[in-house]
Amino acid sequence: MTYETILVEQRDAVTLITLNRPQALNALNSQVLADLSAAFAAYDADPTQRCAVLTGSGEKAFAAGADIKEMVEKEAADFFLEDFFSGWQTGVVATRKPWIAAVQGFALGGGCELAMMADFIIAGDTAKFGQPEIKLGVAPGMGGSQRLTRAVGKAKAMEMCLTGRMMDAAEAERSGLVSRIVPAADLLEEALKTAATIAAMPPMASMINKEMVNIAFETGLAQGLLTERRLFQILTATQDKKEGMTAFVEKRPGVWKGR
Numbered sequence: 001m002t003y004e005t006i007l008v009e010q011r012d013a014v015t016l017i018t019l020n021r022p023q024a025l026n027a028l029n030s031q032v033l034a035d036l037s038a039a040f041a042a043y044d045a046d047p048t049q050r051c052a053v054l055t056g057s058g059e060k061a062f063a064a065g066a067d068i069k070e071m072v073e074k075e076a077a078d079f080f081l082e083d084f085f086s087g088w089q090t091g092v093v094a095t096r097k098p099w100i101a102a103v104q105g106f107a108l109g110g111g112c113e114l115a116m117m118a119d120f121i122i123a124g125d126t127a128k129f130g131q132p133e134i135k136l137g138v139a140p141g142m143g144g145s146q147r148l149t150r151a152v153g154k155a156k157a158m159e160m161c162l163t164g165r166m167m168d169a170a171e172a173e174r175s176g177l178v179s180r181i182v183p184a185a186d187l188l189e190e191a192l193k194t195a196a197t198i199a200a201m202p203p204m205a206s207m208i209n210k211e212m213v214n215i216a217f218e219t220g221l222a223q224g225l226l227t228e229r230r231l232f233q234i235l236t237a238t239q240d241k242k243e244g245m246t247a248f249v250e251k252r253p254g255v256w257k258g259r
């Protein structure tokens with residue numbers, strides 16, 4: 001399958017997706033959403049693929065936001081009737097298998113929000129995160145006010161949304177927005193290496209671990225603990241559970257069936 005705005009390649013069990021509009025700092029227009037939705041659906045449906053990495057082309061930006069040129073002439077009724085931005089939930093967030101955002105340079109507005117849709121973010125040391133929508137007379141629309149606040153807390157999220165201030169990679173790591181920082185030159189290699197580690201895990205267990213942590217992010221503690229127990233109990237019915245525990249007892253690596 002070919003795409004207009006992204007590049008997709010498979011490296012063994014890892015799918016690498018690259019936003020490819022460097023001339024527009026990888027701004028996210030409707031075609032990017034359509035392409036990403038198709039790519040994530042194909043990744044989810046392909047049993048040979050077990051982890052994905054999303055990154056941006058060019059050194060300057062992961063993505064500098066939703067495409068302002070696409071939005072400038074739209075009126076409020078257009079945004080409402082199209083339920084603008086809802087496709088990110090169904091096309092990207094709904095991905096059931098794990099994926100990592102590898103962020104270098106600017107991740108602003110929708111770019112920051114897209115990175116936060118990932119299961120976790122690995123940042124190059126050039127990364128800069130921000131929600132500058134207020135400067136355009138608007139506010140985050142792809143989840144930024146919610147995910148950023150949950151990730152870094154009210155004080156930093158509020159300051160960033162109200163002033164448009166960017167956070168550099170060090171502050172983002174300190175604040176819990178990214179899992180770790182690596183030199184920008186090593187970013188892709190490190191992200192792919194981490195993805196390969198995840199890809200080597202039993203696949204149903206990786207899907208369920210992802211679901212559990214997301215539930216902690218999205219619901220209250222009592223609901224989260226109950227859901228965690230139920231999902232754990234489902235995993236105990238898999239062949240990979242039997243294999244994983246047997247392999248441990250027999251002091252050998254597990255061989256996964258994916259069921």
Ligand code: CAA
Binds near residue numbers: 023108109141
């Ligand atoms: N939409 C469309 N085009 C964009 C863009 C965006 N979000 N960000 C950058 N571009 C384009 C620029 O228009 C420019 O194109 P031309 O060469 O055709 O003029 C090209 O990318 C390079 O950008 P700059 O010349 O501006 O590069 P710079 O180095 O001077 O500045 C920047 C870099 C600070 C990131 C600046 O581009 C910028 O401020 N971009 C907009 C950031 C922003 O406001 N993002 C939020 C968008 S709204 C949103 O995302 C809503 C939401 O909640 C989902």
